[in-house]
Amino acid sequence: MIIICKPDATEEDIQHIIQKAEKLGLRVNISKGVERTVLGFIGPEDVLRVIPLEVFPGVDQVLPVLAPYKLVSREFQKENSVIQIKDDVRIGGEKIAVIAGPCSIESYEALLSVAKKVKESGATILRGGAFKPRTSPYDFQGLGEEGLKYMKDVGEEVGLATVTEVMDPRHVELVARYVDVFQIGARNMQNYTLLQEVGKTKKPVLLKRGMSATVKELLMSAEYIAAKGNFKVAVCERGIRTFETATRNTFDINAIPVIKQMSHLPVVADPSHGTGRWGLVSSIAMAAVAAGCDALIVEVHENPEEALSDGAQSLTPGNFKALMAQLQAVAQAVHRTF
Amino acid sequence: MIIICKPDATEEDIQHIIQKAEKLGLRVNISKGVERTVLGFIGPEDVLRVIPLEVFPGVDQVLPVLAPYKLVSREFQKENSVIQIKDDVRIGGEKIAVIAGPCSIESYEALLSVAKKVKESGATILRGGAFKPRTSPYDFQGLGEEGLKYMKDVGEEVGLATVTEVMDPRHVELVARYVDVFQIGARNMQNYTLLQEVGKTKKPVLLKRGMSATVKELLMSAEYIAAKGNFKVAVCERGIRTFETATRNTFDINAIPVIKQMSHLPVVADPSHGTGRWGLVSSIAMAAVAAGCDALIVEVHENPEEALSDGAQSLTPGNFKALMAQLQAVAQAVHRTF
């Protein structure tokens, strides 16, 4: 922690801060400049972070030195994490995982049909929502447990691992019985109750970035899960909210290499939500692979016109197949495989 | 719903859309312009909103005509809502309600002391967090039920209504036993599980705007609560996230008159989170009253230096008292009272 004092900070102000810090077991390095005094604290920064140093008299700025996350940081673990999902299905490592399927689970037949096709094209994990976070209370809210059953059955029949969103901490156990990976949606990235609940399980978690969350906050939310003992977290860039209205969200491509520098966790890219328009999904999927993502999650629907949610951003199985073919070449170019 | 077709939309494309709409019971108004055809749908727009019309061949843009919220709209109810909290404590109407207290409940004594002082200065509702949504899993997470008990006891002793944040749907009943008003925090504005749970109660709800939520989305979240039968919702502007880093958030003063135009719900202003710096709180509190807010929520702490959370944005009881005196004159200027 570094404190930059105000130009008119008195000696008394400075001593007051120093005493506070020393009482907490920190040593203080004092640097008196021409215009301002700068204080550097040596010792465990955590004890200081909870003190509102900004309100101490004479304090102008408070600058943390250390990242507030630990377990998920690159410093904590130098090697990339690889999350084992099932058999030979993993997220992380040289092979890029592909997660595909409908936004919502609509029926057993529809799920089975699309599952077979995405598997054929190279997907290894099936996605599909049983509990849907809809902006409007009047929109389709998902099939609930029935949807989870379809997910389990289809996953087993076709041979795909499965991921679905959990929104309610009371459903964690239920969802865990049916699927292989929890998804925490963007709107719940800072639902700490839910993060802690999945943190207590041993299931892998796909944690989506909140639409106005910084990369640092995303990693803090991952830390919440890890702090409960579950290190199997993959973080997902799915577009952020900006002033631009030409697309549903602005896909933050920078976040991919940035997170890889800051953290050992695998990074998933979601070009479907990242753009909101199916005609842009392929371009952004290719960009994400070129930028170094470890997995893709793509919405695929047999007939987007009939989709109960997110039809506008869903690929048809045919378009998905074409995308997978193109992606092979891009992956090779960056020394990865599918 | 209006559809603007692409310049190269074929007659077949247009008929395909019309058939879909007519099957759903809508009439279609066709307007063939020089360059493009525009389709207007007459009838209940809801049935169309769930169809991903953007993916139909020939469609360029889909423009909704009606607001997606109903119960909370100004059209649904012309008169301003007034929420009865307790005895003569209300939010809404000519009298501006003042909610004040510490960010976190830290001890019975501390809460009692600050409660007496804020009441003396004119507050009618006591705020204080028992369950705290902290960005870091290592920060103080609140006293839990013990804090709720202090809240109830202090509220009764001093004669203040009480509000506290609820984060977990499993805690709704518990919290309801102790306090008068639920607060839904900014991070949970789209935690639909939680919204529905408080919607099933009869308790007033203070719903905070998410840090990147539009005014429309805020009203949609209020609609979630109202749709479950609980109309006692006050919405709270508490600053949004923008590129500006000089303040913790950017207080969206425009939102106050905008929401008053769109909705009959009372609007609460939170200048503490809206600025993040205690030295700015008074200016923004006065601005919010001048702009027409129905209530203020302000963080007050006996000794901000020792606060376990949000010390940087807390007023001392003395500063709060001075603010209340200034606010009287501003309220009068806009024909309101405290």
Add this chain to the structure above:
Amino acid sequence: MIIICKPDATEEDIQHIIQKAEKLGLRVNISKGVERTVLGFIGPEDVLRVIPLEVFPGVDQVLPVLAPYKLVSREFQKENSVIQIKDDVRIGGEKIAVIAGPCSIESYEALLSVAKKVKESGATILRGGAFKPRTSPYDFQGLGEEGLKYMKDVGEEVGLATVTEVMDPRHVELVARYVDVFQIGARNMQNYTLLQEVGKTKKPVLLKRGMSATVKELLMSAEYIAAKGNFKVAVCERGIRTFETATRNTFDINAIPVIKQMSHLPVVADPSHGTGRWGLVSSIAMAAVAAGCDALIVEVHENPEEALSDGAQSLTPGNFKALMAQLQAVAQAVHRTF
């Protein structure tokens, strides 16, 4: 300047940085923490600011201690600046200045008529655009020099000071002949050529904040003008660009008290551009006064339906008169006058 080194920075890395700094005449304070070394530089920070310290091996973060602006800072001058415009017309000080008039100058008669009315209601400075920065090359671009002549004549006839936008550095001299105050528009806030050109004159400058400029950048642009010798700069908050689409811009009310803390320059508020909708202008004008602005600039048009630009956000003279009456009471409440 403070440098936080990477955890794995070598002694050689650190010496390399220190040598660089010492060569530039700075002393270095070294603070070796448990995990990281922090370097503080003592001496004129300017010489370091141009060095890309971020690329030096072993450097993690570079944190400036001093604000990059000087002449416009509160530290440079403790007292508020008061800009003398003409006779008893000033911006700054206890009396709040009101600038009003049409977006564009459309004809002599129209300007004269609106000028008389805004003066009657209490405005002291007439605004009106002769050169218009329009997003579309096909929109009305202003009357040019003819408009300037109208401005001068009307200003003299009615007894109002005048302000108009200058967009082209080649027009600075021309505009100076006709009006009392230069306006630099939001789109030109970082048009350094133009800033320097008006900085060479002795005329007051109304500098608008760019739509995505931070407060710090706004002050840096003011510094550009001051650095050329012209200290008569008033900075104007006119709304920033955010994700919110309910209003044309988001009026950053926080910026008013923030700038007053950081700088001695007077702060002007523009509720017309800050909202983009005439029905919101009065609420935000009152809020801005309550928050401490030194002047208001408001678009007024005899017949907004016929306005050649910005009709949607223009008040009628009748609405403006009503606003001025309301503002009196708000100003009194904060110990100011009109």
Add this chain to the structure above:
Amino acid sequence: MIIICKPDATEEDIQHIIQKAEKLGLRVNISKGVERTVLGFIGPEDVLRVIPLEVFPGVDQVLPVLAPYKLVSREFQKENSVIQIKDDVRIGGEKIAVIAGPCSIESYEALLSVAKKVKESGATILRGGAFKPRTSPYDFQGLGEEGLKYMKDVGEEVGLATVTEVMDPRHVELVARYVDVFQIGARNMQNYTLLQEVGKTKKPVLLKRGMSATVKELLMSAEYIAAKGNFKVAVCERGIRTFETATRNTFDINAIPVIKQMSHLPVVADPSHGTGRWGLVSSIAMAAVAAGCDALIVEVHENPEEALSDGAQSLTPGNFKALMAQLQAVAQAVHRTF
């Protein structure tokens, strides 16, 4: 143009709007819905765009049907534009152009040295600033005409086309004498004076997106240039300003395919400004190629530690060479070449 009336719009209100439109030569299509009336205008939308229809009584929303730009739109020209720069140097088409060089021109020798190296690695256009838009008036402002001369001499000696920024409309002619392509910087994207001045020349223009400009506004600025007769415009995505502070800007990768859909102009990607950190430049350059850009502009400096500007985001010639090798494979994967 479509107008959605308020629910309480009177017949008189509606007739008033219709009369206005018919007077301007438009036909009106009236669609009376259950709750609201919708008006569609048939005829040249331009004449309506300048009318502030939002202020007409009874009007709720005004929705334009047509894009405000014409000459640069994909509808105006189906085929991709290819801009001929010099000999066999082009921007647009299958071959991806690479523009490289230092941020600022610092000396003849330095420019010559870096020019040789970037050419060797595959660049065809040399970049370098002679007039620098610096946030601070105290920072290095560029070598001016002397720098332009170095640019011309080095370009000829090494066999590279050249591009440099022009900031002052009075310098257009001067700059045109020395370099092959004008660059309009992000801060000047809406400096209409400057846009019109380069529009009057026949030189190609590299137009950078303003840091908070929408894609639509970027195309409107390109339209300004085209409307003056100069169609040789390439638009450049260089990162936008968002709430994320981990990178200098947020590179809007979506903008690449979006612009390609909306316009026939070539799209240039600037990963140097788009990230602000040299360690991220290569990842984003590869992503931009995968997403379909037509050219890259990359800052390269012999010794970033000594760069007079933008050192933090400059590649060394060695890193640039390595990047070019990697890019070959990515380009092939998307059927492009370098």
